[in-house]
Amino acid sequence: MKQYINLxxxxxxxxxxxxxxxxxxxxxxxxxxxxxxxxxxxxxxxSIKSELESTVESLPQIIVQKMKAGRHYDIDVDALDNILxxxxxxxxxxxxxxxxxFENAGVNFSLVGxxxxxxxxxxxxxxxxxxxxxxxxxxxxxxxxVGVKKIMSKSYYKDYxxxxxxxxxxxxxxxxxxxxxxxSLESNDVIVMSKDMIREIFDIDDSHATDLxxxxxxxxxxxxxxxxxxxxxxxxxxxxKDDLKISYQNIFDYxxxxxxxxxxxxxxTFFIVIYDKASGLSSEEKKEIGILKxxxxxxxxxxxxxxxxxxxxxxxxxxxxxxxxxxxxxxFQAPILKNIFVGYSQLKTSFELPFIFxxxxxxxxxxxxxxxxxxxxxIPSWRIATLEADEVIR
Amino acid sequence: xxxxxxxxxxxxxNKNNKVIALQNINLSIDDGEIVVLKGASGSGKSTILSLxxxxxxxxxxxxxxDKKHIAKLPDNFASIYRxxxxxxxxxxxxxxxxxxxxxxxxxxxxxxxxxxxxxxxxLDIVINRFNISHKKDSIVKNLSGGEQQRVAIARANINNPKxxxxxxxxxxLDEKLSLNFIExxxxxxxxxxxxxxxxxxxxxxxxxxxxxxxxINGGKIVL
Amino acid sequence: MILSPEVLTIFILNILFFIFGxxxxxxxxxxxxxxxxxxxxxxxxxxxKQSFLTATIIKYIFAIKVPLFLFFIFTLDKISNVLxxxxxxxxxxxxxxxxxxxxxxxxxxxxxxxxxxxxxxEDMKNEKxxxxxxxxxxxxxxxxxxxxxxxxxxxxxxxIDIDKMVSCCGTIYSSSSTSYISTIFSLDSTILLVLFYGTxxxxxxxxxxxxxxxxAILNILFIIISLITLIAFFGTYIYELPTHYCPFxxxxxxxxxxxxxLYTTLFLGTFYGxxxxxxxxxxxxxxxxxxxxxxxxxxxxxxxxVYPVIYFLKNGVWL
Numbered sequence: 001m002k003q004y005i006n007l008x009x010x011x012x013x014x015x016x017x018x019x020x021x022x023x024x025x026x027x028x029x030x031x032x033x034x035x036x037x038x039x040x041x042x043x044x045x046x047s048i049k050s051e052l053e054s055t056v057e058s059l060p061q062i063i064v065q066k067m068k069a070g071r072h073y074d075i076d077v078d079a080l081d082n083i084l085x086x087x088x089x090x091x092x093x094x095x096x097x098x099x100x101x102f103e104n105a106g107v108n109f110s111l112v113g114x115x116x117x118x119x120x121x122x123x124x125x126x127x128x129x130x131x132x133x134x135x136x137x138x139x140x141x142x143x144x145x146v147g148v149k150k151i152m153s154k155s156y157y158k159d160y161x162x163x164x165x166x167x168x169x170x171x172x173x174x175x176x177x178x179x180x181x182x183x184s185l186e187s188n189d190v191i192v193m194s195k196d197m198i199r200e201i202f203d204i205d206d207s208h209a210t211d212l213x214x215x216x217x218x219x220x221x222x223x224x225x226x227x228x229x230x231x232x233x234x235x236x237x238x239x240x241k242d243d244l245k246i247s248y249q250n251i252f253d254y255x256x257x258x259x260x261x262x263x264x265x266x267x268x269t270f271f272i273v274i275y276d277k278a279s280g281l282s283s284e285e286k287k288e289i290g291i292l293k294x295x296x297x298x299x300x301x302x303x304x305x306x307x308x309x310x311x312x313x314x315x316x317x318x319x320x321x322x323x324x325x326x327x328x329x330x331x332f333q334a335p336i337l338k339n340i341f342v343g344y345s346q347l348k349t350s351f352e353l354p355f356i357f358x359x360x361x362x363x364x365x366x367x368x369x370x371x372x373x374x375x376x377x378x379i380p381s382w383r384i385a386t387l388e389a390d391e392v393i394r
Numbered sequence: 395x396x397x398x399x400x401x402x403x404x405x406x407x408n409k410n411n412k413v414i415a416l417q418n419i420n421l422s423i424d425d426g427e428i429v430v431l432k433g434a435s436g437s438g439k440s441t442i443l444s445l446x447x448x449x450x451x452x453x454x455x456x457x458x459x460d461k462k463h464i465a466k467l468p469d470n471f472a473s474i475y476r477x478x479x480x481x482x483x484x485x486x487x488x489x490x491x492x493x494x495x496x497x498x499x500x501x502x503x504x505x506x507x508x509x510x511x512x513x514x515x516x517l518d519i520v521i522n523r524f525n526i527s528h529k530k531d532s533i534v535k536n537l538s539g540g541e542q543q544r545v546a547i548a549r550a551n552i553n554n555p556k557x558x559x560x561x562x563x564x565x566x567l568d569e570k571l572s573l574n575f576i577e578x579x580x581x582x583x584x585x586x587x588x589x590x591x592x593x594x595x596x597x598x599x600x601x602x603x604x605x606x607x608x609x610i611n612g613g614k615i616v617l
Numbered sequence: 618m619i620l621s622p623e624v625l626t627i628f629i630l631n632i633l634f635f636i637f638g639x640x641x642x643x644x645x646x647x648x649x650x651x652x653x654x655x656x657x658x659x660x661x662x663x664x665x666k667q668s669f670l671t672a673t674i675i676k677y678i679f680a681i682k683v684p685l686f687l688f689f690i691f692t693l694d695k696i697s698n699v700l701x702x703x704x705x706x707x708x709x710x711x712x713x714x715x716x717x718x719x720x721x722x723x724x725x726x727x728x729x730x731x732x733x734x735x736x737x738x739e740d741m742k743n744e745k746x747x748x749x750x751x752x753x754x755x756x757x758x759x760x761x762x763x764x765x766x767x768x769x770x771x772x773x774x775x776x777i778d779i780d781k782m783v784s785c786c787g788t789i790y791s792s793s794s795t796s797y798i799s800t801i802f803s804l805d806s807t808i809l810l811v812l813f814y815g816t817x818x819x820x821x822x823x824x825x826x827x828x829x830x831x832x833a834i835l836n837i838l839f840i841i842i843s844l845i846t847l848i849a850f851f852g853t854y855i856y857e858l859p860t861h862y863c864p865f866x867x868x869x870x871x872x873x874x875x876x877x878x879l880y881t882t883l884f885l886g887t888f889y890g891x892x893x894x895x896x897x898x899x900x901x902x903x904x905x906x907x908x909x910x911x912x913x914x915x916x917x918x919x920x921x922x923v924y925p926v927i928y929f930l931k932n933g934v935w936l
Contacts, residue, residue, distance in 0.1 A: 006507040008500075019492060042622070246699055246779070260625045267629075291488045292501070294449060295549070296477025298470040299669050300741075301505035360691055364626050367688060371681045375633050378673060386666040390444040406659065451657060465657070469665060471744050 006304070013308035020285075023277060028317050030273075034266060035321025035369050036328070040337055041259045042361045043329040047353040056244050060213035062226055063239045072237075074208040079233060083214055086232075088225050090217040094209035096195045098202045100163065104155045109148055111202075113195035141176030142193035149178045166203045173197065267368070271376045278380030286387060293389035306381035307374070314373035318366060330355050396423040396446055396557070396588065401455035403441055403613075415441045417613045419455070423606075425556070428579065428589040430598050433610035439592040442610070443559050446590065447480045448472040459557075477502055481550030481587075483560040487542050489549070491535035495526060498534055499549045520548040524578070539571050547578050558582055560591045564598075572597050579603075623692040624774050630685060631767045637674045642760040644671040645753040652750050668749060672737055675756060679730040686723060687877075690868060702782045706865035712783045715773040722766045728888060729759045735892050739902070748896075806850050813846045817918050820890070824911050829903070832910075833894020836887045839914065843883055847921065854924035859936040879920060886913030 017024045064083070066075035077094045084092050096113035142161075144152070152161055152175070163171040173193065199206070214229070216222050226238045289302060328334055333353055401419040404412055416438045423429055431439040444450040445457050448464045449472075457465040464475055489498045496517055503513060521527040524544045534542060550558060564572040572595065580603055582589055591598065599607065609616040644667050651664055693706035703709055710716035733756060740748035816839050823832045848864050855867045855875065868876035889910035893903060929935060 006505065008504045008507065008513075012504055015493065015497075242701075246701075260622050264625075264629060287488070288490070291484070293473065294447070294476070294482050294484075295502040296473055296480075296553070297502075297505055298473035299666075300470060301473075303669065303673055304505070360623075360695070363684075363688060363691070364623060367630060367681075367685065368626055371630065372633065374677065375637060378637070378677060379670070382670045382673060386669060388450070390441075390449040451662065454657065466655075467744060468746050469669075470741060 009301075009305055010308055010312075013305050013312060016305070017309055017312060024313060027274065027277070028313055028320075030270065031314065031317035031369070031373065032320045032324070034263070034270065035318050035365060036324045038259075038263050038368065039322050039325035039361070039365050040329050040334060042358075042365065043325060043356075044334055044338055044353065046356050046358050046361060047329070050354060050356055053245065056241060059241060059244060061216050061219065061222055061241050062214040062229070064212040064214065064229055064233070065237045065239070066211075066233075067235055067237050072211075074204055075211055075236070077207055077209050079236075080212050082232060083212065083229055086225055086228050088216055088218060088221045089214055091215040093213050095211050095213060096198045096204060097210050098198065100191075100201065102151070102155075105151045107151060108189065110190045111198055112190055112192050113198040114192055115195050140172070140197075141174045142191055142197070143177045143179050144175055144192075145190045146178060147189060148191055149175070163201045165201055171197070171201055263368070267372060271372065274373065274376040275380060278377050279383065281384060285384070289384055289387055290389045293387075299385045302385035303381055306377065306384065310374050310377040310381070311370070314370040317373075318369050321369070322362065322365065329353060395425055395460060396590075397421070397456070397458040398442070398445065399456045399458070401442075401445065401452045401457070403438075403445070403450070404453045415613055416452075419613075419615060421608070421615065423588060423590065425588055426583075426586050427605040428583050428603065429591070429606045429608060430604055431590065431592040431608050431610055432594065432599065433592075434594055437610045438613040439610045440561055443561050443590065443592050446557070447482065447559055448476050477553060479555050479557055481553070481555040481558045483546055483550050483558065483563050485562045485565050487546040489534045489542060489545055492533065494531050494533055495521070495537070495545050496530050498545055499552055501549060502552055516552055516554075520551050523551070523581075524548045539567070540574055543567075543571060543575060544578070547582075551582075556588060558587050558589045560589070560593075562593055562595075563591065564593065564595045569597075576601070621692075621696070623688070623695060627685070627689065627692065627770065627774070630681065631770060634678055634681075635764070635767055638678060638760060638763055641671045641674040641678075642757060644668075645756045645760070649750055649754045649757060652753075654746060654749075668753070671753065671756075675730070675733060676737075679734060682727065682730060686727065689723070690865075693865070694869065696777065699779055700777070700783050701779075702784060704866075705863060705869065707863050708783045709777070710865075712778075712781070713773050713776050715769050715776070719766065719769045719773050722762065722769065726759070726762055726766055727884070728891070729762065731888055732892060732895065733759065736896055739896055739898055804849075809842070809846050809849060813842050814918075816842050817914065820914060821911070824907055827907065830894045832907070833891050836890030836910065836914075839890070840883070840887045843917065843921075847879065851921045851924055853936055854928050857928065857936075875920070879917060882913045882917040882920070886910050886915075886917055889913065 064075065064079070066073045075094075080092050080094050083089060098111050099108045100111050101108050152158075158175075160172055160174045163173060165171055179192070198204070204210070214225070216225050222240050222242070226240050230236065230238045292302060293299075330353060338353070398419050398421040401416055401421075402414075403416040404414050406412055419438075419442065421442070431442060433439045441450070445452055445465070446459070448457075448467065451465050455465075456463060459475075459479065462475070464472060467475060490501070499520060500513060500517060503516070518527070521530060524547055526541060526544045526548055529537060529541060534545060537545070564575055567575065576597065579589060579591075583603060598604070648664050648668055648671065651660065653661055690706060693709045696709045697703035697705055700708060700712060703712070710720055733752060736748050736752045736755065740746055740752055816835060820832065820835050820839060823835060844864070848862050852863060852867065853859050853861055855872055856863075865876070866872070867879075868874060887910070889906045893906050893910070898906070925935070
């Protein structure tokens with residue numbers, strides 16, 4: 001190993017870098033910033049992805065929606081009985097829910113219908129039912145999320161809220177309580193009330209539901225059962241948990257792909273800058289190389305030294321960039337950048353980016369920084385190394 | 395033994411502009427000789443030094459050192475030859491002023507990646523011989539002119555070369571330092587080195603310990 | 618089209634490879650045509666300087682190619698999460714017609730570049746620079762394979778369709794599939810094992826005899842038979858599943874990444890072995906290469922043998 005790394009040469013390279021303080025400093029700063037931005041983007045997306053994945057985990061295994069003319073329609077509750085008859089299906093629930101647009105504040109509330117005595121399809125909802133007693137959760141009462149409460153208060157609705165029904169009439173509903181749901185991402189725009197109340201607000205009759213969710217005993221059989229449901233009801237769209245996972249992954253790759261594209265452009269610019277800076281040699285630098293060659297350094301030795309310099313600069317920038325990024329994303333929770341990915345919306349609360357140590361991301365950022373810098377220095381280093389020494393030392 | 399046979403060196407400044415630096419030079423220098431190349435600037439004496447050191451190649455002719463044809467060596471081997479056989483003393487010392495004395499002296503040996511002990515023993519030999527050991531770790535820019543001179547000479551000797559080449563070594567020095575330098579030359583001669591000096595400093599002319607003076611003018615040896 | 622950051626990274630580096638590789642190509646051709654060791658003309662000195670640039674470019678490309686290849690494998694693994702049906706990299710390779718060719722080409726190129734490096738090192742040790750013309754001529758040819766690799770890689774990644782279902786390694790390599798690979802696996806494992814250990818014994822024999830050329834050819838054969846037995850036999854013992862034939866899965870965490878060790882030792886062992894037959898080196902260097910080759914090949918054989926043996930000791934039966 002010692003034969004591969006020449007420590008004396010390394011020391012000389014470090015010294016050489018320090019001798020050109022301003023130029024080296026400038027390059028390190030810029031490169032560190034680029035690495036920092038890139039790494040931060042990746043850290044944020046990885047964390048959001050994992051956060052979403054845990055959200056998706058809690059979503060239903062199969063969702064059945066009726067489609068009519070390519071649009072989502074209310075589904076027949078009877079369909080549920082047929083589905084429950086399929087072998088492998090362990091449970092099924094007809095869901096009643098929808099989005100209510102509150103014009104004053106320009107936001108959508110998610111209205112979710114829960115019936116106290118029905119088995120909840122989501123643990124967080126079971127918790128809500130347990131936490132709030134039936135008085136608060138009855139015919140004329142609803143439970144709202146923290147963000148919803150805030151919005152309603154802003155519009156002077158403190159103890160109750162008036163929903164505008166499709167026929168123009170008002171439905172006054174008391175605010176029975178405020179909850180703070182488990183998964184931060186979705187807690188803030190949710191209102192929980194009884195299914196009957198939702199039916200009234202959205203004008204959905206008893207024989208219909210918004211969609212059906214199906215639970216399967218053996219997760220490996222989900223695709224098969226999804227197919228069977230689809231065969232049974234050809235006018236439905238059957239969405240499985242895996243479908244959701246894949247589409248999330250694609251959205252994120254798409255967005256970080258854009259950032260990567262931007263990064264490429266800046267890298268390209270940087271490439272030109274390095275090339276230019278490294279090519280321009282002061283007469284002092286030229287003299288130094290001339291001296292080295294005169295005292296016996298070969299072209300390969302000079303090239304090696306230049307390589308060490310390039311590697312040290314790019315690697316230090318890499319380490320700093322990644323280090324700052326860690327601090328920025330996980331300690332300071334990535335102000336500003338985070339919003340670009342989560343989507344700025346009044347109701348979205350701040351959630352904590354979980355710390356995920358992903359070696360692949362670090363590897364990826366390394367490949368995008370260090371080799372590129374080194375390639376940019378190949379031709380300038382070569383030019384320096386092949387200078388005619390005798391011209392230079394006169 | 396150094397031999398230059400039928401050496402011609404032409405510099406192509408550009409396509410139409412050629413400078414004839416050396417014309418039909420024939421020269422031999424025996425081992426242990428101390429030789430002075432006299433001539434004005436541009437006479438070609440620096441070019442001869444370059445050729446002997448393997449820093450440049452002749453347009454035609456042969457350069458033979460210890461039976462080796464160094465003009466034909468590829469660049470890497472020429473450098474290795476130079477490192478092992480030639481000690482260079484430059485006009486302005488050309489030390490790296492921000493490095494220490496030891497670092498400067500060891501500069502030629504860095505690419506070799508030698509053992510730490512081996513490096514230190516080589517270092518000790520030269521810093522003692524040239525009386526600079528007390529300033530081993532000082533930064534060069536803090537040294538006096540005379541001390542810097544000794545560092546330059548020590549560096550030229552670190553690999554125990556057979557040939558010492560000095561190109562206008564006293565051009566920027568006052569008389570005291572120049573005389574100092576000449577004393578060092580005597581020391582080097584006593585070590586059995588072959589010494590070649592290119593200079594137009596009259597202090598060197600007629601010195602008794604010099605073996606030969608060769609005059610160069612317009613690229614030719616003046617007889 | 619898969620537009621993940623990993624794929625984009627590979628594309629970016631490939632563009633860099635293309636630019637510099639092509640510069641090296643033009644210089645190589647120039648040097649190959651004009652090199653004259655005896656000449657003292659300015660033009661020859663210029664060529665000599667340019668040979669340094671070309672050599673440096675090729676060295677750097679190889680130095681980055683190796684970790685990039687690893688990264689490539691990681692990327693295949695990651696993509697397998699998005700492709701329906703793929704459980705590991707094998708499914709991704711199979712997703713397009715280019716996949717398997719790309720893979721083989723990448724490995725061949727690794728061998729070729731490594732060979733160029735050895736040639737270059739030997740060349741630089743000798744004052745006469747005996748291999749200069751040859752090494753640049755060699756690169757001029759390797760260049761085309763290199764470009765082919767870049768192009769096919771681009772084609773492969775752009776033609777991956779995430780909506781199309783792919784097979785898992787289980788079906789690709791099983792004896793019931795229709796690909797030609799399956800015909801190999803229907804061979805009796807005893808025959809395969811005899812070939813494997815037989816070739817290795819011959820390698821030891823010719824190591825002792827120091828017959829360069831036969832040793833090199835044996836190593837080429839050894840690559841082929843090792844890969845086949847790895848997938849058809851030894852792999853099943855790593856997975857402890859008689860029907861799991863896959864060259865990718867044991868690169869994953871679940872198997873302690875043993876795949877990397879296996880492939881690295883196999884590569885190094887056979888590379889040093891092949892190099893012996895193709896480069897004239899000094900006696901000492903040849904000895905060293907023989908030794909390195911034998912050690913790595915031996916390591917490979919040992920590690921790969923350990924799995925079935927341990928299985929047998931634990932369970933008392935073979936799979």
